[in-house]
Amino acid sequence: MILILKSGVSEDQVTHVLERVEALGFQAHLSRGTYRTIVGIIGDESQLTPESLSAIPGVSKVIPVLPPYKLASLEAHPEPSVIDVSGVKVGGGHLAMIAGPCSVEDPERMDRIAGLVRAAGANLFRGGAFKPRTSPYAFQGLGEEGLRILRDVGRKHQMPTVTEVTDPRNVELVAEYCDMLQVGARNMQNFVLLTEVGRTQRPVLLKRGMSATITDLLMSAEYVLSQGNPNVVLCERGVKGFDSATRNLFDVAAVPAVKTLSHLPIIVDPSHATGRPDLIPACAMAGLAAGADGVHIEVHDCPEEAKSDGPQALLPGQYAELMHQLRDLAHLLGKSISPLPGVAA
């Protein structure tokens, strides 16, 4: 780290800063400029927190030179990670195409939708059994019954399944039923939950929080990785913006920005990013063109009857048409949609 001292810092303060750095077990390198005195700290930066240093009297600013995450960084793992979700590969040129309704609904509808999205080329089937709803009065999901339906439908169609987990007490249960655990945007900094999913080996779909920086997102991934679970797929799903024209602000530049920092795959979710079915296709294409390792889209065969978030779902026919375009674009980019397990590519 680099400490920039305040202008007008006293000699006593400079001495105290140096002593303090050395007391923490580091070497200090003093440099007096025209306007400011600077202290370079030499040693293993990961043992220091900027906060404790910036509280030393006379310190104006603390500038870390390393990212605060390690396992998630490109330095730790220079090649792109390829995550295996029960046979479906994600990352390194392999695309995840996640589709399904917002909530798990009755078995017949789930079966019907799974058949349609599979035929369109989706390779992972999604549906929420535990729904984090902003209103306590809204439909909260079918719970374990929903997990069972999702698993059965997924098995029938040979599609691995993705579902959200919201409660640290349920992680084990959800991990038994499903192939991939989703941590939602509102729980991205629920460190208790991150720690629990890190203790499983199930792949984790970690959605970016609405006010999370890219560094925050990678720090949350680090929680999972540091517990021993290396299987994290990131997901850009829009951040908070000021224009109500779209539900959130789709930060497509986060995709290439993450790739300059981390080896973890990152997919995009234009359903939540825009909240508008008429914008989903364009944003899905944009995400893929920007380098995303997959696309997450909500699909429902009758949005007005959906138990949650109907208006942001595509109809199966719209999804099939979009997948056609996405497949062409993937081909142009030299990437391919991972084949379903047990199905020839």
Add this chain to the structure above:
Amino acid sequence: MILILKSGVSEDQVTHVLERVEALGFQAHLSRGTYRTIVGIIGDESQLTPESLSAIPGVSKVIPVLPPYKLASLEAHPEPSVIDVSGVKVGGGHLAMIAGPCSVEDPERMDRIAGLVRAAGANLFRGGAFKPRTSPYAFQGLGEEGLRILRDVGRKHQMPTVTEVTDPRNVELVAEYCDMLQVGARNMQNFVLLTEVGRTQRPVLLKRGMSATITDLLMSAEYVLSQGNPNVVLCERGVKGFDSATRNLFDVAAVPAVKTLSHLPIIVDPSHATGRPDLIPACAMAGLAAGADGVHIEVHDCPEEAKSDGPQALLPGQYAELMHQLRDLAHLLGKSISPLPGVAA
């Protein structure tokens, strides 16, 4: 609710919208304007979700006329609520002055700080035993040992205590030790945790999330209230902003805005809102002047040794000086700092 139909909607679509509204058990009131057709929905709006209506073909926009929260609303409870935290009143002219270090540290330091903030006029003592840290490698709090220290020091100084709870499995434990349960900004939409704290009767200090609207904040309060716990104190602590001059953007207008919508008390936390000790006093004064029911400030006697967030703490002497000004301002506004339980006002 009001449905604004799309321009160019067909007669069949209008008919389907009317049928759909009636199928949901409501009356529809059609009105054809110069440019748009509008459907007013007559009946108990709380039984409807805007999402399911906006997915009906031909519907352009859904406009709720009621707030989505009920128990938290001023309609439900027109007088300001006064929350009793083990004898300290919050709301309705009674001010909460919460102070203490970010993390619970060793008993001697806790005792010393408690004595100083109490002498300065604080009436609630805070300290974190379970810390939600963005880095998995940072100090995570002393856990139950921290709860014990906090309780013992609080008792000694006759100050009720406030501490954060981050895990639904710990709510009961924390409620045994402490007088007020804090739900942090990052957990404001951790609905599992909100539900658990709603099942206790402990007062809850609910901090606004960094990208939460005022409606979101009140919906989260509604989660707690709807479980049977009416004792919620809201806290404005800064939202995400674009200017790195301050850590967050202190939304002081949220204080009077909440008061036009809800009976719940709301306090301000200038420590987290600004992240800068040099701005804390001005923002504490601003919050009180705007109508806040209290002020939450981190105080540490040696910030450079603090286990977390040292740089945003005031020194005890700075806190005492600020409390002097806050007391004068409270007097001017016709409010008063609630006396400690068992201590004459």
Add this chain to the structure above:
Amino acid sequence: MILILKSGVSEDQVTHVLERVEALGFQAHLSRGTYRTIVGIIGDESQLTPESLSAIPGVSKVIPVLPPYKLASLEAHPEPSVIDVSGVKVGGGHLAMIAGPCSVEDPERMDRIAGLVRAAGANLFRGGAFKPRTSPYAFQGLGEEGLRILRDVGRKHQMPTVTEVTDPRNVELVAEYCDMLQVGARNMQNFVLLTEVGRTQRPVLLKRGMSATITDLLMSAEYVLSQGNPNVVLCERGVKGFDSATRNLFDVAAVPAVKTLSHLPIIVDPSHATGRPDLIPACAMAGLAAGADGVHIEVHDCPEEAKSDGPQALLPGQYAELMHQLRDLAHLLGKSISPLPGVAA
């Protein structure tokens, strides 16, 4: 417009609202719901401003049903506009590829860069002669001398030119020298300047302001259109965001969102949106995939010597490589880069 009245509105207030609406020359349509009374206003909404209505006592909310812009709207002109910039078509499947340095520099360098970007496929040449710099001490551009260099280099390479105009007093001058007038993000709501460029017939490149909603952007376009100049090309160049990982937040969803509202072409500027050369190619691809009508990229042959904004420029070789990919993507999307005037396609 629709007026939602306050809950608890008095009969006198309702009567006053109705009288006021009729005094303004409109018909009022009253509808009493379960919770709220609603007044629909029937007549030419464009003659009303929401502000004046919302100040009537008893009115809680005013909901316009028409967009506030007319000439820019899809209703006024359902087909995409194709703008002709001295022979280069923009919109309706014709792509504008604008390239060049941030500032106009010496003639030799300009000539060299123009030759390189033209060879790579750019069809419009850009360079700033009047620079809106945040610092009064920074290089402010070469002024008229810069316009002359830009014109001469453009002519030599048969490329129409684009340059920014910042002063209403200079609009005529700039319009004499250049083929397209750029209004920068910081001047997007400089209505005096918009009015002046609207009085010319030169095509206008209107950049979205950093805190402008899509409606704001279209309203600014309306200023130009309403003066009689129909030749407006919009440009998404990033809005203000909270993450310093990129200079601005590239709002790629604005591209398809604009296309649902307006007939005007919209291009993207990943140079200013990201401020990072390593992210420009991915964001250029994303913009095109999202439906943009062109891409604006800064190119400089020695960024460290650039008179302004060097770090956000691509090297000519990087630009040529990107253009190769953009051309393939355009082909996939059924679009093509407009040929230079006088050059066979």
Add this chain to the structure above:
Amino acid sequence: MILILKSGVSEDQVTHVLERVEALGFQAHLSRGTYRTIVGIIGDESQLTPESLSAIPGVSKVIPVLPPYKLASLEAHPEPSVIDVSGVKVGGGHLAMIAGPCSVEDPERMDRIAGLVRAAGANLFRGGAFKPRTSPYAFQGLGEEGLRILRDVGRKHQMPTVTEVTDPRNVELVAEYCDMLQVGARNMQNFVLLTEVGRTQRPVLLKRGMSATITDLLMSAEYVLSQGNPNVVLCERGVKGFDSATRNLFDVAAVPAVKTLSHLPIIVDPSHATGRPDLIPACAMAGLAAGADGVHIEVHDCPEEAKSDGPQALLPGQYAELMHQLRDLAHLLGKSISPLPGVAA
């Protein structure tokens, strides 16, 4: 400045960086840390721009140690500036209370409002003659006729006047009629206009742009100061936020933050910051409590008839009541409202 080099920078690149720094006429101080190499630049930093340095290959980050503004900085002028607006002092304990309608309207109404706000304690009278409206179809102000009305009414009531200037061609004209020139939020980075107002000696009321950082605001002030006009009063009027509960997000912390950086006075404008009359009093109190040097409030005697922005105006009676509270708060803070010129304090 400090240059942090990229990890894995080559020796050739380091050498080139050093040569480049010296070629610019500075001394370079090299320091090799555990992870990164750092180059300190010794010399007059104001002669350098971070941009040109960050484009040098191998440079990862450029960290300025001085603020980019000089004349506006506290270093240049450690005492608070007191600006004299035709006899009314602003800054250094003297409060400006600016009030009046959004737009200049007919002389009788202006006279009536001026009399009422003066009686309530306002010391500067405002009204817009040139209105920057987002819609080209909205009322654009009375122009020179409005300036005349404003001047005449101000003279009659012995109140100096404030009005907005939007066109560099009108600066001289407006300066002849009015005592203080307002530069609006949308023109905060209209550098052409800033330069023109800097060439007069009229005090300037510079409003913060909706996406301007505090540094941006001070840089815009620097434009005015650097032209020779030292009379700048800043104004916080809300920045762009994500919550539609208020029109903008009132950044009250900007008031004390500016005071740590600059000697210029700063006032607050709760009318534009909130857009809600019911929140104006609380936010006015908050601004003053935070250290503002004055309060700008729109007042209209019949908001529903206002030619612009009626709904954000207070009624004269509401204004008088608020002024009563503001005067008490000022007294508590040891400040006072500047008396009108020619009127005993």
